[in-house]
Amino acid sequence: MAGPMGAGAPGQQSMDFKGSGKRLLAQFRPEKKVLWAMLATGLVSVALSVTGPKILGWATDLVFAGIVGRDMPAGATREQVLAGMRESGDDGVADMLSGMDFTPGQGIDFGAVGEVLLLALGVFLLASALMAVSARLSNRAINHTVFRMRRDVQTKLSRLPLSYFDQRQRGEVLSRATNDIDNIGQTLQQTMGQVVNSLLTVIGVLVMMFWISPLLALVALVTVPLSFVVATRVGKRSQPHFVSQWTSTGTLNAHIEEMYTGHSLVKVFGRQDESAERFAEENDALYQASFKAQFTSGIMQPLMMFVSNINYVLVAVVGGLRVASGALSIGDVQAFIQYSRQFSMPLTQIASMANLVQSGVASAERVFELLDADEQEPDPVPGARLEKPRGRVALEKVSFRYEPDRPLIEDLSLTVEPGRTVAIVGPTGAGKTTLVNLLMRFYEVTGGRITLDGVEIAAMAREDLRSRIGMVLQDTWLFGGTIAENIAYGASREVSREEVEEAARAAHADRFIRTLPDGYDTVLDDEGSGVSAGEKQLVTIARAFLSDPVILVLDEATSSVDTRTEVLIQQAMARLAHGRTSFVIAHRLSTIRDADTILVMENGAIVEQGSHTELLAAEGAYARLYAAQFAEAAVEVD
Template sequence: MAGPGGRMMAGGGPDQRTLDFKGSSKRLISRFRPERGTIYGLLACVVLSVGLSVIGPKILGRATDLVFAGIVGRDMPEGATKEQVLDAMRARGEGDVADMLRSTDFTPGEGIDFTAVGNVLLFALAVFGVAGLLMAFATRLVNRAVNHTMFRMREDVQTKLSRLPLSYFDKRQRGEVLSRATNDIDNIGQTLQQSMGQLINSLLTIIGVLAMMFYVSWILALVALVTVPLSFVVATRVGKRSQPHFVQQWKSTGTLNAHIEEMYTGHTLVKVFGRQEESAKQFAEENDALYEAGFKAQFNSGVMQPLMFFVSNINYVLVAVVGGLRVASGTLSIGDVQAFIQYSRQFSMPLTQVASMANLVQSGVASAERVFELLDAEEQEADPSPAEKPAELRGRVALENVSFRYDPEKPLIEDLSLKAEPGHTVAIVGPTGAGKTTLVNLLMRFYEVSGGRITLDGVDIAHMSRDELRSGIGMVLQDTWLFGGTIAENIAYGSSREVTRAEIEEAARAAHADRFVRTLPDGYDTVIDDEGSGVSAGEKQLITIARAFLSDPVILVLDEATSSVDTRTEVLIQKAMARLAHGRTSFVIAHRLSTIRDADTILVMENGAIVEQGAHEKLLAAEGAYARLYKAQFAEAVAEVD
C-alpha cells in the first residue's frame, strides 16, 4: 500500500508499544502448563544431576588430601604418631608448618595410598558420568516440552488468524503479519531450546554450590557472596539498556520482511514503473535500521559476559587469598580449599551463563510479545449460538435501512434498502468509492453493518453462522487468487465435498476455461504457483469463475469478474452466467455497463446511497445518473474507435 509521496507504509505502525518484559515472560512460562509432567521429570533429572555435580569437587578434594597426606607422611619417622610429629616440629620452631599440617590426616612413615586414591577417583568418575547422563535426559525433556509448546502456539496463531476480521489485515502489511507467525515464533522456539534447560540448571547449581560452600567453610562462603550484589547490578543495568533495542530489532525485522514480500509480489510492477532504485533505497534504509537495532542489542547484551567474567575473577582472587590464610592457620585442609575454589568457579559460572543468555532471553521475550499482540487482537464477533438458518435456502436477499462506515467519523453507507428476489440478477454500478464492493463485503459478513440489517430468506444474517451463510454464496473477485497446485485442484477448491474429474471439467466448460486448459502441456494436471505463472490474467479469471460454478451457490457475487477477459470470452461467460444464474440470486458489480444491460434490476450508487434503480431501458429514459454514466462510456468508446 502506497503512502504519501509513493513511499511504502511502515510495517510496525499499529503496534508501537513498550515491551512488558515481566508480564510477557510470565505469560510465556504459563504456556508450559500442559507440559507439567515433562517439566516435573526435567526438574527431577536436573536436581539429581546438579546434586551429583556439586559433590564432585568435594570427592576430588578428598583425593587431593590423600595425595598430600602421603607426600607428607613418607618423610616422617615411622612408628610415631601424628601428634608426636607435630609436637617435635613446634619444639624445633616450625610452629607455622605444624599448624598447617594439623588439618592433614597423614600417617608418619606411610607414603601415598594409590589404591585409596584410585577408588576415590573412580567414584568421582562414576558420579560425574551419572550426572552427565541425567543432564542429557533432561535436555531431551526440554526439547520435548519446548517443541510441544511451540506446536500449540503455532496452532493458536493459525486459529487466531482465521478469527480475525478483515479490518485487521486491511490495517497491516501482509509481510509484517507473516513475520510474527514465522520469524517470531521460530525465535521463541530457539530461545527456549537454548536457554530453558540451562537456566534451570544454572539456578539449581547456584543453590547447590552455595549449600556446599557453607558446608565446607562458612567464612569463605561469605567472602564468595561479596561479589553477588555487584553481579546483580551489572546484569540489571545492562539488561535495561539492551532490552529496547531487542524490541526494535524484531519490529525492524517485520518491517523489512513486509517490504521484501511487497516488492517480490509486485516485482513486475516495480520494473514497469522503473522503481527498482527507489525500492532498493527503501530496502537499504530498512536494512540499516535493522542492522543498527541488532548491533546495539547484541553489543549492549554482549558487554554483560566480560563484565561478569571480571566479577568472577574478583571472587576467585578473594577466595584464593582468604583460603590460603585459612590453610596456613590449619583451619582448612588443602583439599577443602581446592574444592572451595572449584565451588567458587561453579558458583560464578552459572551467574555468567545466565548473564550471557540475557540477549537470547530478551530477544525471545521481545518476539513473544509480538506474538501475544497478535493473539490478543480483537476478533470478529462470535457466531450466535444456537445459530439460525433459513428453512429453505432460495436466495431472497433484503437490505433494510443498512448503514455502515469504516471510520466512525466518516459515514459511507446510510439508510440503504433494497430487495433481490430468487433468480434475479441485481447489477450494482456507480463511480469508484460509491460503496459497491462494500455492499458485497457486508453481504458476506466480512464487515458487520453499523445499523439496519440484511436478511437471507427472511433470516437476519447476523443470526446465522458465517460458514452457513458463505456456503451458499459463490464469489468471483476482480483480483484472482490461486494457490500452488494443479489447475484441477484450484477449480476443485470451490467445493466443500470431494468432486470427480468429470465435475471439474464440466465446471471448466461452463466457464469456457476447458479450451485453453487442454492446450496446456499437462492439461488439468498442469501445476501453477500462487502467482499463476504460465497462465494469463484472463485465464486465471476463467479458473476462478469455474471454481465458483463448481460450488453451485444459491447466491452468485461477481465483482468486476470479467474485467480481465477479452470481449468474445466475456460474451461467452455472460451466456454461461445466465445459465448458472437461473433460479439463483446474482449480484454483479461492473464498470462496463454493456455487461449488465440484461440485469433484472440495476442499482446506481453514489456516496453510499442508491440514487436510482430499475431496468436498463427505464433508467436510460429517466435521463438521470445511469444515463450520464452510460453516455460517458459510449462517448469514450466512440473516441477510442476514432
C-alpha cells in the same frame, strides 16, 4: 481494499518483559509432568556434580598427607610431631599441618587415592547421564510447547476478521507466524535447560560452600549484588533494542514480500530504484537495531567475567589464610576454589544468555499481540438455517463505518428478489465492494440488518451463509495443482471430472484448457504461470459456477478478459442466473446493460436505481457515468 490500509502498528509499544516472560512460561503448563521429571533428574545430576570437587579434595588431602608423612619419623604420632614443631619454633607450619590427617612415616596410599578417584569418576559419569536425560526432557517440553503455539497462531489467523488483515501488511503478519515463533523455539532450546541447570548448580554449590567454610561462602557472596546490578542495568538498556530489532524484521519482511509478489508491477512503472532505496532503508534500520541490541547485551558477559575474577581472587586469598591457620585443609581450599568457579560460571552463563532471552521474549510479545487481537464475533449456537434457500436479499436501514468517526454507508435500504441480477456502479470509494463485504459478513453492519430469505444473516453461521454464496473477485487466486483441482475447489462435495468440465464449459474456459499440453491435468504453480490473467479469471469463474450457489457475486470479475470473452461469459451467466440472485460490481458496459436492476452508489448511498434504459432516460448520475466511461465501449461492442 475497501478498508483502511496501514503499514502495521504492532510491535511499537514498549516491551513488557516481565509480563510477556511470565506468559511465555505459562505456555508450559501442559508439560508439567515432563518438567517435574526434568527438574528431578537435573537436581540429582547437579547434586552429584557438586560433590565431585569435594571428593577430589579428599584425593588431594591423601596425596598431600602422604608427601608430608613420609619425611617424618615413623612410630611417632601426629600430635607428637606437631608438638615438636612448636617447640622448635615452627608454629606456622604446625598450624597449617594441624588441619591435615597424616601418619608420620607413611607415604602416599595409592590404593586409597585410586578408590577416591574411581568414586569421583563414577559420580561424574552418572551426573552426565542424568544431565543428558534432563536435556532430552527439556527439548521434548519445548518442542511440544512451540508446536502448540504454532497451532494456536494458525487457529487464531482463521478466527481474525478481515479488518485485521486490511490494516496490516501481509509480510508483517507472516513474520510473526514464522520468524518470531522460530526465534522463540531457538531461544528456549538454547536457554531453558541451561538456565535450570545453572540455577540448580548455584544452589548446590552454595550448600557445599557453606558446608566447607561459612566464612569463605560469605566472601564468595560479596560479589553477587554487583552481578545483579550489572545484569539489571544492561538488561534494561538492551531490551528496547530487541523489540525494535524484531519490529524492523517484520517491516522488512513485509516490504520484501510485497516487492516479490508485485515485481512485474514494480518493473512496469520503473520503481526498481525506489524499491531498492526502501529496502536499503528498512535493512539499515534492522542493522542498527540488531547492532545496538547485540552490542548492549554483549557487554554483560565481559562485565560478569570481571566480577567472577574478583570473586576468585578474594576466595584464593582468604582460603590461603585459612589453610595457613590450619582451619582448612588444602583439599578443602582446592574444592572451594572449584566451587567458586562453579558458582560464578552459572551466573556468567545466565548473563551471556540475556541477549537470547530478551530476543525470545520480544518475539513472544509480538506473537501474544497476534493471539490477543480481537476476533470476529462468534457464530450463534445454534445458528439459523435456511431449509429451502431462494436468494431474496434485503438490506434494512443498513449503516456501516470502517472508523467510528467516518461514516461510509448510512441508512441504506434495498430489496433484491430471487433470480434477479443487480449491477452496482459508482465512483471509487462509493461503497460498492463494502456492500458485498457486508453481505458475506466479512464485516459486520454498524446499524440495521441484512436478511436472506427473511432470516437475518447475523443469526446464521458464517460457514452456512457463505456456502450459499459464490464469489469471484478481480484478483484471481489459484493454488499449486492441476486446473481440474483448482476448479473443483469451489465444490462442497466430491465432484466428478464431468462436472468440472461442465462448469468450465459454462464459464467458456473449456476451449483454452483443452489447448494446454495436459488439458485439465495441466499443473499450475501458486502464481498460475503459463496461463494469462483472463484465463485465470475464467478458471475462478468456473470454480464459482461449480459451487452451485444461491447468490452469485462478481466483483469486477470480468475486468481481465477481452470484450468478446466477456460477452460469452454474460451469456453463460444469463443461463446460470435462473434461480440465483446475482450481484455484479463492474464498469464494463455489457455487464451493466444486461442487469435486471442497476444501482448507482455515491458516498455510501443509492442515488439511482432502475434498468439501463430507464437510467439513461433519467439523465442523472448513471447517464453521466455512461457518457464519461462507457460511450466508447458501447460503440466498440455495437
